[in-house]
Amino acid sequence: MPHDKACKVAAIDALTLxxxxxxxxxxxxxxEVPAGVVAQIQGHKPSATAEKHYRVRPLDLLRVHHERxxxxxxxxxxxxxxxxxxxxxxxxxxx
Numbered sequence: 001m002p003h004d005k006a007c008k009v010a011a012i013d014a015l016t017l018x019x020x021x022x023x024x025x026x027x028x029x030x031x032e033v034p035a036g037v038v039a040q041i042q043g044h045k046p047s048a049t050a051e052k053h054y055r056v057r058p059l060d061l062l063r064v065h066h067e068r069x070x071x072x073x074x075x076x077x078x079x080x081x082x083x084x085x086x087x088x089x090x091x092x093x094x095x
């Protein structure tokens with residue numbers, strides 16, 4: 001699994017990532033992220049007719065919203081994070 005590989009590279013043992021779905025819903029409301037976007041980020045299938053047939057969201061659009069949510073959460077936690085520094089690299093962030 002990619003998670004296990006990243007933990008091995010970072011020399012982190014037994015790190016479990018858990019993101020309760022309701023928390024993402026609540027936090028994304030602060031940023032006014034559309035509910036359908038949150039559902040797609042979580043991997044849910046479209047439930048409404050409009051979502052199934054008329055709202056096609058490219059991965060890049062989902063990424064924009066995901067990055068906004070991530071940046072806001074880090075800001076609220078007091079964590080300084082520069083997303084443009086070494087993009088794609090595994091980095092340690094401290095608050």
